[in-house]
Amino acid sequence: MTNSTNDEGGRICIVGAGPAGLSAARALKRLGLPYDHYERHSDVGGIWDLDNPGTPMYESAHFISSRKTSGFFDFPMPDTYPDYPSNHQILKYTREFAQTYGLRAAIRFNCAVSRVERAGDTWKVTLADGASHRYRGVICATGVTWSPRSPAHPGQFGGEIRHSSTYRDPAEFRGKRVLVVGLGNSGADIACDAAANAEAAFVSVRRGYHVIPKHLFGIPSDELGSRGPDLPTRVMRPLMQSLLRVVLGDLTRYGLPKPDHKLFESHPLMNSQLLHYLQHGDIAVRPDIASLDGDRVHFTDGGTEKIDLVLYATGYDWSIPYMDEKYFQWRDGRPDLYLSTFNRDCRNVIGLGYLEINSSAYTVFDHVSNVVAQYLHDQQHAPGRAATFDRLIASDRPDLSGGIDFLKSARHSSYVDARAYRRYLAAVRTCMGWHDLAPGMFDALRTTANKEAVST
Structure with a gap:
């Protein structure tokens, strides 16, 4: 155990190696942004791994969205999969994604993050073993189904x-x-x-x-x-x-x-x-x-x-247990995040996956991760453009309902319509001059990962 804090300079910290965390890792890696990736469990997969302590998954669970409309961008699920893949197939697919893009090597498994706190303009990340590191940004990708909610009946x-x-x-x-x-x-x-x-x-x-x-x-x-x-x-x-x-x-x-x-x-x-x-x-x-x-x-x-x-079967309370609530504006049990991702009060605290959406989440993760990576890249290479986006984070409050009057409940306060969300995300990219996802964008990562796999 150590009390010293290692200064990681311009590196980014990713917490969680489920689908959202892996999506973020691929996006950062494509732009050459250095990062450290922590996962408390022994492998990737998040909730889809039935051996992951606390997962809400069960043996009979299948994907709610179908194979052809789901999955990571430019990485379709195998044609041999059924219309609605099982949890075991989704876990296999997620692990193949991590392997294909060479994401596993950067992940520290069996390494939980116990606390994240502000340290000036950076963020101090303390691990369960007592070691601490200072990063310029933290991507929280630990999901929303880890704190079960149960009612009380007389x-x-x-x-x-x-x-x-x-x-x-x-x-x-x-x-x-x-x-x-x-x-x-x-x-x-x-x-x-x-x-x-x-x-x-x-x-x-x-x-x-x-x-x-x-x-x-x-x-x-x-x-x-x-x-x-x-x-x-x-x-x-x-x-x-x-x-x-x-x-x-x-x-x-x-x-x-x-x-x-x-x-x-x-x-x-x-x-x-x-x-x-x-x-x-x-x-x-x-x-x-x-x-x-x-x-x-x-x-x-x-x-x-x-x-x-x-x-x-009464749902879950949202939480980010390793961060004090003072770092977020929590409303009705939900953090107030720009585009359901960017912290309005604390720069470079990013929540990936803290939303309810009516379509495939995996592809949405990729579109958002693309914006996250370009914003973090601009902070070092185009600070004026990054400052423009900072102003959007602070003040822009778009209607992402797609014209749907969602139920007035805590759960639905974070609901977004997938088509409206992606349209607005595209408008933001155009406004900022950022690139959209395109087929073949990640081919270089696949090639590099394949060469590394062959060499080992």
């Missing part, structure tokens, strides 16, 4: 209560009467696992959800949407609602509440299995929990069920 429960982050295998449900609380995409997946494996499966919901099957006309739903023209929401919404009424019918028939919001105003359920189990009575819908009493769960409609396991 009464005492004699069975088992857990958060869905602890769930791994459908075998855990065998012989049990299971209640899944919450019907986001993970909650719906887990409820389906319970339907197929538990003695009885129930799901408790407080509001209705719009459901979009993963395939429409035999084509992945998001791929079908991306093929068409960029229609405004006022046109797209009624078209999609009419199509869903024809394909799915009235979902309240199966006990699901009628949604209290319009389509697209919250992330829809991308699930086809759920309707199958509801139609066959293998999942029963219940309202919110009123109280717990021994082995009974009482609901707000006066009903009650004997339950062995209550599993809260």
